[in-house]
């Protein structure tokens with residue numbers, strides 16, 4: 142086992158590369174544990190939304206594959222001035238990673254929500270959705286797909302990870318890949334399912350926000366390709382028939398225009 146740094150740059154943010162993780166300090170855990178550490182700029186209610194998102198991801202993702210004693214994931218969450226009202230609403234990056242022969246894991250990440258937009262996002266009922274989306278990236282969705290990382294993309298940039306693809310094939314039997322977004326510019330292209338594939342227009346992990354957000358089993362099971370154990374209730378390894386697929390609706394209130402969303406869904 143050896144450790145390297147992960148350098149992540151998403152849509153206008155460049156996070157410092159980091160160089161090592163101290164496993165002794167990180168502790169040894171077998172269950173997947175997200176620890177959200179709150180920096181400045183988030184009210185109590187906004188922090189609660191982060192905690193809710195943490196809990197839901199920990200419901201979907203329960204451990205490390207191969208009984209690997211993973212270090213968990215520390216996320217630094219804050220409200221910070223990014224670019225004023227509108228435009229970019231949130232930024233996510235992975236700042237530390239753990240490379241083992243079989244997988245590359247995120248161990249530390251940052252999620253920043255633009256302080257100029259935070260209250261309006263919250264008031265519109267979209268903060269949970271936005272944080273769920275960004276937290277997925279912090280765990281590794283999109284960011285850790287590349288050839289030097291978990292190597293889950295084909296030469297055209299589409300997703301060929303085993304478990305995500307198997308789940309997608311339950312409803313798309315002829316598919317040989319899950320289409321990945323190639324439009325939208327840096328931070329969107331290459332980091333999301335190509336809407337409406339991967340779970341439909343409303344899917345959480347497409348590049349654009351749509352009303353009545355849902356999360357597909359393809360999204361959930363894609364984390365198995367990043368080295369995680371999926372809750373058996375949602376795992377493609379445990380789900381024999383498409384009829385048992387469950388889609389979660391988040392009952393998102395309020396609508397954004399696609400163009401507006403295109404700017405912030407990083």
Ligand SMILES: [Zn+2]
Pocket residue numbers: 274278332333347348406407
């Ligand atoms: Zn995104």
